[in-house]
Amino acid sequence: MPHTPPLSSPATLDHLDALDAGLLDAVINGAARLTPAQAIKLYHQMPLSELGRWADARCRRLHADHIRTYVIDRNINYTNVCNARCTFCAFRRDEGDSDAYTLSHETIHQKIAELVAIGGTQILMQGGMNPALPLSWYTELLTSIKSKFPRVHVHAFSPPEMIEFVHFFDPPGATLEDKVRWVLVRLKDAGLDSLPGGGGEIFADPVRRKIGLGKCDAESWLTVMHAAHSLGMFTSATMMFGHIEGPADRVHHMDMVRSWQDKSLARRDDARAGTTSPHGHYVSFISWPFQRENTPLGRVPDWGADERELAQEFPGDAVARAWAFGAAGSDQRGAPAGQRAADVFNYDAMDRSAYPTANLFGKRVRMSGSTDYLRTQALSRLYLDNIYSIGASWVTMGPHIGQVALAYGANDMGSVMMEENVVSSAGTTYCLDEPVLCHLIRGAGHLPAQRNNTYDILKIHSDASSPDLRVTDWSAHRARKMHQQAPKQSKVALTVASAGATNG
Numbered sequence: 001m002p003h004t005p006p007l008s009s010p011a012t013l014d015h016l017d018a019l020d021a022g023l024l025d026a027v028i029n030g031a032a033r034l035t036p037a038q039a040i041k042l043y044h045q046m047p048l049s050e051l052g053r054w055a056d057a058r059c060r061r062l063h064a065d066h067i068r069t070y071v072i073d074r075n076i077n078y079t080n081v082c083n084a085r086c087t088f089c090a091f092r093r094d095e096g097d098s099d100a101y102t103l104s105h106e107t108i109h110q111k112i113a114e115l116v117a118i119g120g121t122q123i124l125m126q127g128g129m130n131p132a133l134p135l136s137w138y139t140e141l142l143t144s145i146k147s148k149f150p151r152v153h154v155h156a157f158s159p160p161e162m163i164e165f166v167h168f169f170d171p172p173g174a175t176l177e178d179k180v181r182w183v184l185v186r187l188k189d190a191g192l193d194s195l196p197g198g199g200g201e202i203f204a205d206p207v208r209r210k211i212g213l214g215k216c217d218a219e220s221w222l223t224v225m226h227a228a229h230s231l232g233m234f235t236s237a238t239m240m241f242g243h244i245e246g247p248a249d250r251v252h253h254m255d256m257v258r259s260w261q262d263k264s265l266a267r268r269d270d271a272r273a274g275t276t277s278p279h280g281h282y283v284s285f286i287s288w289p290f291q292r293e294n295t296p297l298g299r300v301p302d303w304g305a306d307e308r309e310l311a312q313e314f315p316g317d318a319v320a321r322a323w324a325f326g327a328a329g330s331d332q333r334g335a336p337a338g339q340r341a342a343d344v345f346n347y348d349a350m351d352r353s354a355y356p357t358a359n360l361f362g363k364r365v366r367m368s369g370s371t372d373y374l375r376t377q378a379l380s381r382l383y384l385d386n387i388y389s390i391g392a393s394w395v396t397m398g399p400h401i402g403q404v405a406l407a408y409g410a411n412d413m414g415s416v417m418m419e420e421n422v423v424s425s426a427g428t429t430y431c432l433d434e435p436v437l438c439h440l441i442r443g444a445g446h447l448p449a450q451r452n453n454t455y456d457i458l459k460i461h462s463d464a465s466s467p468d469l470r471v472t473d474w475s476a477h478r479a480r481k482m483h484q485q486a487p488k489q490s491k492v493a494l495t496v497a498s499a500g501a502t503n504g
């Protein structure tokens with residue numbers, strides 16, 4: 001059973017300043033939760049090391065001091081054919097491209113066999129949104145995996161894929177949630193165990209419509225997870241930041257996750273009381289900065305490349321201010337996120353006169369570096385008081401920032417990674433084996449422990465037989481380049497330059 005902080009619905013202490021130690025004491029003890037305004041102020045004004053100390057204190061309160069975890073899984077990207085055109089993506093291909101692929105079931109079985117041979121316990125299987133694959137392709141794949149590898153946990157099909165399954169398979173149902181549930185029931189019966197949080201990016205509507213061309217909106221994404229939770233399934237949530245958005249958009253994203261998690265935890269508690277059937281929830285959150293290499297969005301100029309821009313407001317901040325979530329650090333629309341049907345903002349119709357840089361929205365990027373990553377991750381630990389696990393993103397940030405992230409609120413180092421094709425297409429090259437992951441965790445002052453998908457501990461590495469403590473020659477265990485299924489090449493046209501037809 002996944003571990004989750006209890007649903008305590010702590011009060012917000014709006015009258016306290018974000019930098020007030022009394023407020024943060026209450027937050028790390030689970031007695032108060034941050035408001036969006038307080039979170040935005042913390043992001044902008046709290047020194048990084050201090051923010052890290054508070055996030056670490058909250059992490060230690062939930063996970064104690066000694067154990068930090070990892071999982072042995074394998075990313076399997078079953079197809080790169082995709083009918084969306086996300087501008088941050090270097091992975092997708094059109095059907096018919098010379099390097100387009102869809103893996104056969106037999107190839108996927110072979111990859112899982114290799115995983116099992118090194119002690120792996122789960123696969124993370126995601127792909128492009130490929131209209132050529134019928135529902136039977138997925139159900140037969142899942143059935144065959146469970147037949148050959150009954151102990152392997154299948155963590156697969158992110159919300160954007162699920163939404164396209166609804167479009168491709170036209171299931172019965174009066175609402176989107178009904179249709180998603182119809183598909184999910186069939187996948188779950190065939191062997192799907194849980195859903196990954198891919199495709200979260202940034203939930204804020206103006207940002208999402210600029211970068212996620214053809215990908216589902218935030219409400220659909222959250223509805224898929226809500227449907228999965230209603231079937232007793234556990235899911236994760238993600239955020240990709242450091243592109244065209246402002247920090248207020250990141251806080252809004254976390255706010256949506258927290259609000260919808262509140263609803264799922266309430267139903268979980270109803271289920272425990274015997275009034276409803278078992279209910280799932282989010283078990284983890286992981287965030288990472290946008291990787292620009294080979295992507296259309298990566299060719300967008302950096303904000304401040306022309307120094308005169310730096311005296312003005314970053315376009316993403318201007319638009320966040322205009323759609324009010326980040327205005328003066330508060331949500332001026334009243335209702336908490338998660339109680340609104342959707343956060344829709346008409347960027348095309350906004351009054352540009354009060355936001356002089358808004359016309360550059362989507363035409364400038366503000367990339368994140370290591371410190372912005374650590375700041376954002378630390379904030380996520382403090383804001384997401386109802387999410388058990390915060391993952392460090394060494395895949396994108398590199399092993400050593402991943403290690404440092406354990407002191408900035410992360411309790412989990414993610415996966416020993418045999419293969420990854422999506423972010424590595426955009427320039428990431430890190431690949432770590434189990435001894436290195438354990439070495440990094442131990443070097444950060446913790447005991448490494450292998451976990452499963454639901455964060456149960458499988459092995460604690462405390463003695464001389466530990467994977468890292470058996471190594472005598474580290475030269476064979478350095479971070480190395482990942483295997484890629486497809487060669488690097490971008491086939492996505494740059495479409496963010498126009499605010500009109502390309503806006504969504």
Ligand code: SF4
Nearest residue numbers: 082084086089092128
């Ligand atoms: S990121 Fe977007 S374009 Fe790339 S594979 Fe996923 S849905 Fe398709």
